[in-house]
Amino acid sequence: MKSNRITIQDIANHARVSKATVSRVLNDHGTVNAQKRDAVLAAMGSLDFQPNQIARGLAGGRSMTIGILTQNIGTPFYDAVIRGIINGLAGTGYSPIFVDGQFKQDLEQKVIQTLLGRSVDGLILVGGDLPVDQLEQLRHTAPTIVVARELPQWGDHCVSMDNLDAGYQATKYLVDAGHRQIAHIKGNSDHEDAVRRYEGYCQALADAKLPLDEELVYPGNFYGQAGVLAVESWLMRGKNFTAIFAANDLSALGARLALYRRNIRVPDEISIIGVDDQLEAAFMTPPLTTIRQPAEPMGAAAAEALLALMNGREYKLPTLRAELIRRESVCGLH
Amino acid sequence: MKSNRITIQDIANHARVSKATVSRVLNDHGTVNAQKRDAVLAAMGSLDFQPNQIARGLAGGRSMTIGILTQNIGTPFYDAVIRGIINGLAGTGYSPIFVDGQFKQDLEQKVIQTLLGRSVDGLILVGGDLPVDQLEQLRHTAPTIVVARELPQWGDHCVSMDNLDAGYQATKYLVDAGHRQIAHIKGNSDHEDAVRRYEGYCQALADAKLPLDEELVYPGNFYGQAGVLAVESWLMRGKNFTAIFAANDLSALGARLALYRRNIRVPDEISIIGVDDQLEAAFMTPPLTTIRQPAEPMGAAAAEALLALMNGREYKLPTLRAELIRRESVCGLH
DNA sequence: TCCTTGCCTGAAACCGGTTTCAGATTATGA
DNA sequence: TCATAATCTGAAACCGGTTTCAGGCAAGGA
Numbered sequence: 001m002k003s004n005r006i007t008i009q010d011i012a013n014h015a016r017v018s019k020a021t022v023s024r025v026l027n028d029h030g031t032v033n034a035q036k037r038d039a040v041l042a043a044m045g046s047l048d049f050q051p052n053q054i055a056r057g058l059a060g061g062r063s064m065t066i067g068i069l070t071q072n073i074g075t076p077f078y079d080a081v082i083r084g085i086i087n088g089l090a091g092t093g094y095s096p097i098f099v100d101g102q103f104k105q106d107l108e109q110k111v112i113q114t115l116l117g118r119s120v121d122g123l124i125l126v127g128g129d130l131p132v133d134q135l136e137q138l139r140h141t142a143p144t145i146v147v148a149r150e151l152p153q154w155g156d157h158c159v160s161m162d163n164l165d166a167g168y169q170a171t172k173y174l175v176d177a178g179h180r181q182i183a184h185i186k187g188n189s190d191h192e193d194a195v196r197r198y199e200g201y202c203q204a205l206a207d208a209k210l211p212l213d214e215e216l217v218y219p220g221n222f223y224g225q226a227g228v229l230a231v232e233s234w235l236m237r238g239k240n241f242t243a244i245f246a247a248n249d250l251s252a253l254g255a256r257l258a259l260y261r262r263n264i265r266v267p268d269e270i271s272i273i274g275v276d277d278q279l280e281a282a283f284m285t286p287p288l289t290t291i292r293q294p295a296e297p298m299g300a301a302a303a304e305a306l307l308a309l310m311n312g313r314e315y316k317l318p319t320l321r322a323e324l325i326r327r328e329s330v331c332g333l334h
Numbered sequence: 335m336k337s338n339r340i341t342i343q344d345i346a347n348h349a350r351v352s353k354a355t356v357s358r359v360l361n362d363h364g365t366v367n368a369q370k371r372d373a374v375l376a377a378m379g380s381l382d383f384q385p386n387q388i389a390r391g392l393a394g395g396r397s398m399t400i401g402i403l404t405q406n407i408g409t410p411f412y413d414a415v416i417r418g419i420i421n422g423l424a425g426t427g428y429s430p431i432f433v434d435g436q437f438k439q440d441l442e443q444k445v446i447q448t449l450l451g452r453s454v455d456g457l458i459l460v461g462g463d464l465p466v467d468q469l470e471q472l473r474h475t476a477p478t479i480v481v482a483r484e485l486p487q488w489g490d491h492c493v494s495m496d497n498l499d500a501g502y503q504a505t506k507y508l509v510d511a512g513h514r515q516i517a518h519i520k521g522n523s524d525h526e527d528a529v530r531r532y533e534g535y536c537q538a539l540a541d542a543k544l545p546l547d548e549e550l551v552y553p554g555n556f557y558g559q560a561g562v563l564a565v566e567s568w569l570m571r572g573k574n575f576t577a578i579f580a581a582n583d584l585s586a587l588g589a590r591l592a593l594y595r596r597n598i599r600v601p602d603e604i605s606i607i608g609v610d611d612q613l614e615a616a617f618m619t620p621p622l623t624t625i626r627q628p629a630e631p632m633g634a635a636a637a638e639a640l641l642a643l644m645n646g647r648e649y650k651l652p653t654l655r656a657e658l659i660r661r662e663s664v665c666g667l668h
Numbered sequence: 669t670c671c672t673t674g675c676c677t678g679a680a681a682c683c684g685g686t687t688t689c690a691g692a693t694t695a696t697g698a
Numbered sequence: 699t700c701a702t703a704a705t706c707t708g709a710a711a712c713c714g715g716t717t718t719c720a721g722g723c724a725a726g727g728a
Contacts, residue, residue, distance in 0.1 A: 341684055343685095354688095357687085386685065392686090
């Protein structure tokens with residue numbers, strides 16, 4: 001597969017100028033006589049010239065690539081964040097390169113090295129577990145934005161949503177609707193977001209002077225099956241509760257299924273609220289009341305922030321807050 | 335942000351050898367005296383050397399990147415295919431670069447050019463609309479695999495599932511369960527997969543000597559709302575039907591919701607079958623009977639095939655077939 | 669008219685690797 | 699012991715661009 005691609009030298013020959021001049025018009029840099037510029041442009045057009053980014057990257061020190069570290073958690077949330085990033089980068093000349101950390105610290109470090117080996121111009125870390133001091137160090141190697149991970153001390157290098165607030169809003173909404181016995185299906189206990197949502201749950205309970213019943217907190221994992229098991233375990237033990245706050249939509253769905261099997265009506269007998277507002281939530285039966293995570297906007301904001309950061313432009317991060325989406329899976333108790 | 339990264343020359347100085355020798359041990363190429371090799375290796379270790387992929391790409395002609403053209407359709411299916419690709423490429427030294435074609439031919443062509451400009455070593459096209467002759471041409475520029483698009487004439491450069499078969503299986507399952515009036519919610523009419531599934535539906539009907547009622551075919555778009563509207567339009571017009579074949583799970587969900595609103599029981603009164611088997615399907619109420627698309631395996635197979643293709647290795651594509659997943663949204667009519 | 673000045677331009681160095689090629693060294697065989 | 703082959707090695711060319719630098723040229727000022 002011999003590369004017969006035409007190079008800047010071909011253009012130079014064709015337009016009877018030097019490589020340097022071609023480079024100048026290519027980058028719109030320095031001054032070039034209008035006639036020569038036109039000749040170069042014409043040559044580029046007729047020869048269908050496509051500059052070699054690899055060579056540009058090597059020579060210019062800018063590879064025009066952005067490294068993206070993802071965590072292959074397989075939830076719709078991360079996928080949406082990534083979509084946001086891809087869209088945010090589209091048409092900017094920068095291309096995203098993806099590597100997968102699988103939520104393992106050592107692997108994360110390794111794949112970030114491969115990213116650096118590719119001289120990425122910037123880094124977007126989606127979630128992940130890297131300790132802050134390593135992030136700090138990384139930041140001095142390449143412009144870095146962390147997204148979908150709460151790092152308060154990182155200020156404007158971090159695009160995230162307040163998960164404690166999300167948990168709080170969800171729980172408070174149930175409390176305000178009159179619920180007093182509110183169960184919770186947790187996400188993975190080693191997952192920061194899950195812990196924060198749980199903290200929000202606790203805090204809302206405390207603020208309402210409601211006791212926290214540990215037995216009404218099920219150690220889930222963000223998957224649907226966890227929701228099923230949670231409900232079954234509570235029912236089995238004869239626990240009383242009128243509402244469930246699930247750490248994400250998928251486990252809310254699982255919970256709803258378990259109730260369906262027992263012929264327990266939602267929301268009449270038991271209310272359910274989730275977190276995510278993924279596409280399917282609106283079509284659950286009944287449509288799921290949930291806390292919307294602005295996943296795609298987060299990704300887009302991260303991309304935009306990184307672009308600004310790399311080019312030394314000012315920028316400010318949008319404040320992305322969890323938003324309560326009222327649908328029909330929660331009803332008032334009066 | 336001065337790049338103080340250490341280079342092959344630093345290693346060479348440190349180990350008292352030439353760049354050429356360092357390169358040789360780096361690539362395990364040619365012969366190198368064991369002592370010098372050790373010295374080089376030691377230098378690499380102590381200096382924490384990370385070869386510059388950009389430079390390697392330029393010099394060696396292999397960029398170790400794979401271009402991925404995606405269609406930002408936003409459905410879980412494509413996301414899953416992409417996950418499969420990322421996983422399939424993980425640990426191979428190749429990194430995926432993503433561009434988005436948004437299902438627009440002209441944009442697809444443009445972004446493929448940017449991929450080529452980055453001297454990708456291979457190309458994976460996920461879905462898309464590019465005409466076959468352009469694909470054919472592309473194939474001679476870089477090793478190319480098409481995934482999630484049926485291109486029978488492309489033989490082993492194409493990883494796909496038979497969507498006609500998927501539609502046929504779904505419909506036949508309903509027929510075999512005793513259903514005679516089977517409605518269908520189509521996907522986008524300009525989407526090949528949707529058309530094929532519809533063809534499968536028609537064929538299964540024909541094979542069962544059942545008439546095709548055009549009014550029971552709703553022109554959907556793979557989204558949930560289409561499912562809702564489909565059911566409402568049929569009900570409004572007083573159409574009789576006992577089963578629905580939805581072109582994907584999401585529109586099946588929509589249909590289920592519309593029935594729920596009318597208090598029509600599933601599957602007792604109306605059966606539903608979808609296509610995809612996305613994560614949520616198993617937790618629908620009732621759990622959705624569906625045709626599983628092996629999305630992640632398709633992505634993984636595409637990655638594997640491309641790797642083999644690029645390195646001139648033999649390979650054979652797995653036969654990935656739609657698989658009926660029996661759950662509870664379909665019941666027999668007897 | 670001569671000297672600056674500023675505008676253009678091409679030659680050449682450079683980015684960090686790979687690869688070719690020829691020479692040096694060592695091992696082998698006669 | 700010497701010729702020959704096999705094994706190693708470094709210098710230099712090269713990949714396709716960018717950037718520096720010095721010089722050529724025309725315009726402007728004295």
